[in-house]
Amino acid sequence: MATNRLKGDDCERDWIWEREVETAPWEETRRISAGAWERQYRRLRESSPFYARRFREAGAGSSFVSLGDLTQLPFTTKEELKQALDEDPPFGSNLCVAPEQVKRVYQTSGTSGVPSVLALTRGDMESWTLMGTRTYYATGIHEHSSVLTTFGAGPFVAGHTHFVLLRIGVRSVPVAPGDTERVVFGLRAGLADTLLSTASFAQYLANRLEKTEAEPSSIPLTHVVTGGEPGGGIPAIRDHIQRVLGVTVTEVMGIGDIAPSLFGECTHQQGMHFCGAGHVWVELIDPESQEPVEIETGAEGELVYTTLTREAMPVVRFRGGDIVRIEGTSCECGRTSFRQRVMGRRDDMFIVRGVNVYPTAILSIVGDFRPRVTGRARVVREGSATSIEPPIPIEVEVTEKHESDPALVAEIEAAIHSKLMFRGRVQLVPESDFGEAGYKTKLTRKAPSPPRGEG
Ligand SMILES: [Zn+2]
8 A cells, every 4th residue: 555655665754845835725825825926926017028018918007916816817828938038138028137146047948949048046946946855755755765867967957856856865876868878787786776767768768677687676776756758647657667677656747937846746656746835826727718727636727837936037827738637636645735647738639529639548558568569659640730530640669570560550459449439540660760769759740741732
């Protein structure tokens, strides 16, 4: 039975980093957030030309808009943040502090491949560290853990994990993303009992060690924390990593423009707890109608974020693009924040005969065909239409000798048809051709539109 600690952890410390905040009654969290928002709103109106203008345009020129009335304010998208940057370089018309106060700058992955800029003050870095510490502590990482991290030290925001691990006080073993040799060496040598990686990499590692080690679970690794993409929460992927490596898998999630770590799954493995209380305000919306959806068990929608304490570049109602399912609003661990699981990216969603489908649903099915498949798959989309006619083209990564295996194709297609109620057209792709094994897996591949006949 799951407990509040990882298997084998008998340390004395509390399993909650900031007990007072993380177990506070919902009303208390809301009250603190409302106060922080009041200060933030004033600052935005006075110091952010970008938001002052947007608030005016929304008809809230001189009046105060409370946290409860946040829906009166417009959403912010990545495109709009990029426009704000172009309007007043190098930091943008949304900068709320003097440029001298900016102490760290990330070039984030912007839209259409052009980097955008994310500026932070000392205080912003501290609140990132605080939220990150709650997040990783929740996964079961404590002071006595030794953590091999493949999240790198930069230039990506995930590099901020370094400060978080330092704060918790773990032994840290940084390895460059995708450097499988060093990961395997480090784990075999017993340098670490915990691995931080993308779900794709953890799956790749499990597949590889299953082939090369007589007993992969004898490697002294006990805990894998996945992040950067959904996968650690998909049973077909999670169970495989847990079984092969003899570990507990928990997952974390962050949003580049909000905080690199914002959600952490506790040892009960029932979805990721929101760990940003007091610093970030979260709403759930229907991605199509954009209407608010109540955060309650079973609810589904897109997460929208407002930074309550961000100094340099606050954002208001930022659409994160992740579609999640709320798994619960309380937990045996004592945390009172809601738990969620990611169903997929809004951009990856497609519609088959009126039903919304995320490629993660296909991953859940494909994983059952190991060891013939690796567990990776993606949907091929032609053109930009969201609504697509079956059969849906799906590429499935296979292990050696299964590149042409008509029986396997038929079995996967039958499983997709019976579980997802639409027909797929499966194409098997060998590991060497699927690409980027070590890092993240894109769940959609854009295929060029077929040439259209004239007349
Ligand atoms: Zn919990």
